[in-house]
Amino acid sequence: MPLLEQGRLVADAFVAIADDARLPDGAPALVSLARLQAEATALLARNAQLGVLLPNDTDPSALAPFLHRLSLVALRFPKHRDGRAFTQARALREHHGFAGEIRATGHVLPDQHAFLLRCGFSTVEVAESADLAAWQRGLHAIPIAYQPAVAGDATPLGLLRRHVAVG
Amino acid sequence: MSGPAKARPATQPVAITANDLADGRVVWLAADGGWTRNLAAARIFAPEEAAHALAQGQAAERARRVVGAYAVEVELLAGVPRPLRFRERLRATGPSVDAIPRPALPIAV
Amino acid sequence: MDQHAAIPPHARTYRYDAVDRDFLAARIAEFRDQVQRRLAGELTEDEFKPLRLMNGLYLQLHAYMLRVAIPYGVLDSRQLRQLAFIARRFDRGFGHFTTRQNIQFNWTKLEDAPDMLAALAEVDMHAIQTSGNCIRNVTTDEFAGAAADELVDPRVYAEILRQWSTLHPEFSYLPRKFKIAITGAPHDRVAAKVHDIGVIAKRNAEGAIGFEVWVGGGLGRTPVVGTLIHDFVPEAELLAYLEAVLRVYNVLGQRDNIYKARIKILVRDLGDEFRDLVEAEFAAMPRGRYRLDPEVVQAIAAHFAPPAFATLVDDPPALRRARAEDRRFAAWCATSTHPHRTPGYASVVISLKPIGGIPGDASAEQMEAVADLADRFSFGEIRVSHVQNLVLPHVRQEDLPALHAALDAHGLATPNVGLVTDIIACPGMDYCALATARSIPVAQRISERFADLDRQLDIGTLHVNISGCINACGHHHVGHIGLLGVDKRGEEVYQITLGGSATNDAAIGELIGPAFSYDAVVDAVETLVRTYVAHRTQGELFKDTYRRIGPAPFKEALYAPA
Incomplete structure (x- = not known):
């Protein structure tokens, strides 16, 4: 499916691998948390990038032992109103210092685009039929923010934010 | 929550109601297939026609003329329909309280 | 324009x-x-x-x-x-x-x-976040910046919370709506303990500002008084601490059942563990990023600097004379003014509860009249109270007679603030699509029943709150007498709860017995008031009498065969 980074289409290097499927040699693979936990030694020893899909009812600290070897954490929105993944992304950045790709998957709306990035997501997986112009607009529709962003100061500053020391 | 009558087979005559898309006012499906603000002018369907009647209302909803069509059970008093549930009687007649009604002013210059 | x-x-x-x-x-x-x-x-x-x-x-x-x-x-x-x-x-x-x-x-x-x-x-207003599963309008004390008993001006922090919660990227898709109230006075006028978060600003022994944080209060289907989870969050940590609370809620709040999705259910289910989770999040988060710097507070506080008050004395002779000459004015002064921190000033409550009127409604003419009077008498400021009245926060006491006369000319001088006819009522089934019964006409009929001012003054402070459905927008659970209108086989009936309180001794009223019909409910309220008056001790409020003597006398008066 199309993958957006800062509103631009980018290539998705990762291949999602079913739990019972063989891992491809030397290619970036996206696996489930269950598989990562079951086959950690083998998976972490591979000479290729590794990503994991974290269920949205699981505390990101479950990934702590593996994060140094992970290039991608995919978080899932079962429906757009279910905002748990926003907090998971924050936790990955703030508590675990994860610097790799955090990807939004599932049911997300263009209206949520800017919020996703401010909470630490770096990419969004959108439907094949997605209106990319709408996703672009969603990124820039609101010109201000009143809260500090995980992503730093690339976005314009809000009133309160103007004065708040950057942590 | 009260809300519209639960979806169960009608046992009494029904009228089809909704809210007008543009101004939100209560409207009733009329005999000519249009929508009227006056319950007395609504078409009354026999209980066994209720499902078919509601489908008409929902078609209008899809055509973006009204919002939230549903069937309301009524009794006929001397030929005049009166909803069985209090909530629907209130919808038909408007608020029961006298709320300083006055017409909106003409467009401001 | x-x-x-x-x-x-x-x-x-x-x-x-x-x-x-x-x-x-x-x-x-x-x-x-x-x-x-x-x-x-x-x-x-x-x-x-x-x-x-x-x-x-x-x-x-x-x-x-x-x-x-x-x-x-x-x-x-x-x-x-x-x-x-x-x-x-x-x-x-x-x-x-x-x-x-x-x-x-x-x-x-x-x-x-x-x-x-x-x-x-x-005019810098909007309707954003007045719906949806986000942080709603933050509410505060209608006497903020004026009240004699105020320790900290809560408007400063309410504005900070307003900015912080506006389009919050992480908390716009919460399990359910989220309501925050903040006060800075020891007397809770914001119902802090029945909010998702209630914040009570205070000062410690060194004079530093900090906040009590109450969590998980609420009304609706599952009414509950909140839990104190922090006694003194330092000013600089306010946003960080609230972020921590919201994060725990966002992750763990129920999302599969709308009736169990508010934070109060999570707090109830987790007990002490809720606080532990908040503390763990608070300890782990990069607090510098969420730090509320003193310079921000100062910049916001500058917006709320006190207006240029004159040097005046309390209770000037002209005011005393006017009270002595006009009983109605004296009653209005007694019920509708609130002590101001500045000598010679008072805060004035404008009752939007005329006898037989619709609680909280104001006509365009009345709004314009209040705006004009605010310019004339109160530095152009108006407040809206959570009991659905308006307030002119800073009025010279010597101006009270003139203000009263002007309000009276617009039907805005009903001297019933805090009395039995100062009823809280939601729109109910006359307007609301969720309602199961009407609220407004019940309020109107109670108001007409108790219209006599002498009788109202004799009854004294008494809070009657009416909701037209279980969602409790009319705060019926925390009324001294609470009425909840429900649908019984297509007709309206009213359940009665007694002994509720929205203030420091917050309590959820108890259901007294079977519901009353629309026609019978006003008589029932009358019976309850008579029972209270017969049993109360000097100066005792309804809720306190109820707590002292229990439900039995009220039950007997209501339900005993005639």
Whole structure:
């Protein structure tokens, strides 16, 4: 499916691998948390990038032992109103210092685009039929923010934010 | 929550109601297939026609003329329909309280 | 619209800058486009509904309803005049002030809604976050910045919380709506303990400002008094601590059952563990990023600097004379003024509860009159209280007779603030699509029953709260006498709860027995009041009498065979 980074289409290097499927040699693979936990030694020893899909009812600290070897954490929105993944992304950045790709998957709306990035997501997986112009607009529709962003100061500053020391 | 009558087979005559898309006012499906603000002018369907009647209302909803069509059970008093549930009687007649009604002013210059 | 002059120069309200205004303009343009697409048939109701709700537009029984946020209940005269203009131009000439310090316009047309929002934006107002599973309008003490007993001005922190919660990227898709109240006085006038979060600002022995944080209070289907989870969050950590609370809720709050999705259920289910989780999150988060710097507080506080009060004395001779000469004025002074911290001043409550009127409703003429009186007597400032009255916060005591006469001319001097006819009531089934029974006509009939002023004064302080459904917008659980209208086989009946309180001794009222019909409920209230008066000790409030003697005498009076 199309993958957006800062509103631009980018290539998705990762291949999602079913739990019972063989891992491809030397290619970036996206696996489930269950598989990562079951086959950690083998998976972490591979000479290729590794990503994991974290269920949205699981505390990101479950990934702590593996994060140094992970290039991608995919978080899932079962429906757009279910905002748990926003907090998971924050936790990955703030508590675990994860610097790799955090990807939004599932049911997300263009209206949520800017919020996703401010909470630490770096990419969004959108439907094949997605209106990319709408996703672009969603990124820039609101010109201000009143809260500090995980992503730093690339976005314009809000009133309160103007004065708040950057942590 | 009260809300519209639960979806169960009608046992009494029904009228089809909704809210007008543009101004939100209560409207009733009329005999000519249009929508009227006056319950007395609504078409009354026999209980066994209720499902078919509601489908008409929902078609209008899809055509973006009204919002939230549903069937309301009524009794006929001397030929005049009166909803069985209090909530629907209130919808038909408007608020029961006298709320300083006055017409909106003409467009401001 | 030339009548909307500049912001009254003395009014202490938060002033928008160009950035805020650009944001509102962008939001309105976006919504105007969405409305046009809906009317043109390009959007279905399913697609459009969340978009209109994000802009405060509900579809009620008889029309659309626009709910406008009044941030922490603070208005300047220019804004109130604009609300009057909107009421007259787009509604039927009135508006309804709510228990969340907001205003609702009951007769909105979809096609007018973008113009209404544009008119609001002209005076720095909007309807954002008055719906949806986000942090709603933060409420505070209607006497903020004026009350004699105030320790910390809560407007400063309410404004900080308003900014922090506006379009919060992490907390706009919570399990359920989220309501925060903040006060800075030892006497809780904001119902802090029945909010999702109640914040009570205070000072420690060194004079530093900090906050008690109460979590998980609420009314509705599962009424519960909140839990104190922190006794003193330092000022600099306020946002960090609230972030921590919201994070725990966002992750763990129930999302599969709308009736169990509020934070109160999570707090109840987790018990002490809830606090531990918040503390763990708070300890782990990068606090520098969420630190509330003193310079921010100062910059915001500058908006709320005290106006230029004159040097006056309390209870001037002219006021004493007027009270002695006019019993009605004296009663109004006794019920409708609140002690001000500055000598010679008072805060004045304007009752929106005329006998037989609709609680919280004000006509456009009344709004304009109040705006004019605010300019004349109160530095151009007005407050909305959570009991659905208006307040002029800073009035010279020597001006009280003139103000009273002016209010009286507009039907705004009913001397019943805090009395049995100062009833809280939600719109109920007369307007609300969720309601199961009417509230307004019940309030009107109770008000007419107790119209006699001497009798009201004899009964004294008594809070009657009425809700038209279990969602409890009329705060019935925390009324001394609470009425809840429910649907029984298609007809309205009213359950009665007794002994509730919304203040420091917050308590949920207890159901007294079987419900009463619409026709019988006013007699039931009368019986309860008579029973209270017969049993009370000197100066004892209804809720305290109820707690002392228990339900039995009330039950017997209500249900014993005649």
